[in-house]
Amino acid sequence: MLAKIHVTLKNGVLDPQGKAVNSALNDLGFKEVRNVQIGKYMEVLLDGVSESEAQKRVKEMCDKLLANTVIETYRFTLDSSKK
Amino acid sequence: MKCGVVVFPGSNCDHDCYHVLKHVFGFDTRWIWHKDEDLGGLDLAVLPGGFSYGDYLRPGAIAKFSPIMKAVARHARDGGKVLGICNGFQILVEAGLLPGALMRNRSQKFVCKNAYVRVENADTPFTSECGGKRVMKVPIAHADGNYFIDPDDLGRITDNGQVVLRYCTPDGEVSEAANPNGSVQNIAGVVNEKKNVLGMMPHPERCSDPLWPDLDGQLIFKSLLHCA
Numbered sequence: 657m658l659a660k661i662h663v664t665l666k667n668g669v670l671d672p673q674g675k676a677v678n679s680a681l682n683d684l685g686f687k688e689v690r691n692v693q694i695g696k697y698m699e700v701l702l703d704g705v706s707e708s709e710a711q712k713r714v715k716e717m718c719d720k721l722l723a724n725t726v727i728e729t730y731r732f733t734l735d736s737s738k739k
Numbered sequence: 740m741k742c743g744v745v746v747f748p749g750s751n752c753d754h755d756c757y758h759v760l761k762h763v764f765g766f767d768t769r770w771i772w773h774k775d776e777d778l779g780g781l782d783l784a785v786l787p788g789g790f791s792y793g794d795y796l797r798p799g800a801i802a803k804f805s806p807i808m809k810a811v812a813r814h815a816r817d818g819g820k821v822l823g824i825c826n827g828f829q830i831l832v833e834a835g836l837l838p839g840a841l842m843r844n845r846s847q848k849f850v851c852k853n854a855y856v857r858v859e860n861a862d863t864p865f866t867s868e869c870g871g872k873r874v875m876k877v878p879i880a881h882a883d884g885n886y887f888i889d890p891d892d893l894g895r896i897t898d899n900g901q902v903v904l905r906y907c908t909p910d911g912e913v914s915e916a917a918n919p920n921g922s923v924q925n926i927a928g929v930v931n932e933k934k935n936v937l938g939m940m941p942h943p944e945r946c947s948d949p950l951w952p953d954l955d956g957q958l959i960f961k962s963l964l965h966c967a
């Protein structure tokens with residue numbers, strides 16, 4: 657089971673990297689770009705857990721270590737085809 | 740006063756702290772390895788600057804699970820003093836022993852220079868020698884010192900006198916121009932509710948040895964001596 661986890665800054669927390677990339681894209685002619693958020697992507701390979709267990713365990717991992725919930729928010733998907 | 744300097748893999752200001760505590764102030768000081776599980780009757784635990792665990796994931800995110808951190812939490816709960824400097828501050832916020840979080844500097848760059856900070860609350864064991872909104876010149880050296888706290892908690896810690904240091908001009912004016920990293924309301928250092936745990940981004944240990952002309956960092960250690 658492969659957990660694919662995205663960690664990004666919460667709404668309301670200034671993302672200076674995202675802002676800089678946003679203006680760079682605008683300068684390059686991508687005028688339609690209105691907002692850029694930079695975050696982290698992690699893949700965590702799990703062994704011997706069911707999908708419902710994995711849901712619970714990955715959430716715990718995010719709350720405990722992978723995200724700092726004071727400033728960050730996370731979302732993840734589980735891919736059971738990956739062993 | 741009995742002091743301990745906690746050494747994590749990647750700490751690099753540990754020797755400076757040890758030197759100042761032991762040789763400049765003559766405190767009974769020893770090393771504490773991060774795998775130790777107790778602090779053995781210390782009065783003050785110092786979490787020094789550096790890059791514990793290479794700052795992987797987030798500064799302090801992995802160090803907060805070092806075995807010694809349980810002992811540091813117990814020590815803090817029982818009223819023992821804890822001083823976290825730079826990476827030590829980052830570890831303390833990650834561990835939840837101090838409020839808020841430290842994010843990448845607004846400039847996205849590592850900032851290394853002298854900064855001026857104004858002491859906002861001299862009624863703590865770390866700042867009792869800094870009355871009258873004292874301004875201190877203290878070096879900063881960090882990439883992740885941008886203090887963030889949500890507005891509700893900001894109000895609470897401000898009302899409770901937990902904001903101890905703010906970046907300012909040499910004259911003590913707290914202004915946007917004097918903010919080196921984008922910290923909310925120029926916050927450079929905070930204490931916990933009980934005021935026995937201080938986290939600060941500036942490095943007082945780098946301006947405390949009389950061999951160097953800048954000695955403002957001594958005020959922090961003199962305050963601790965005064966309270967011991």
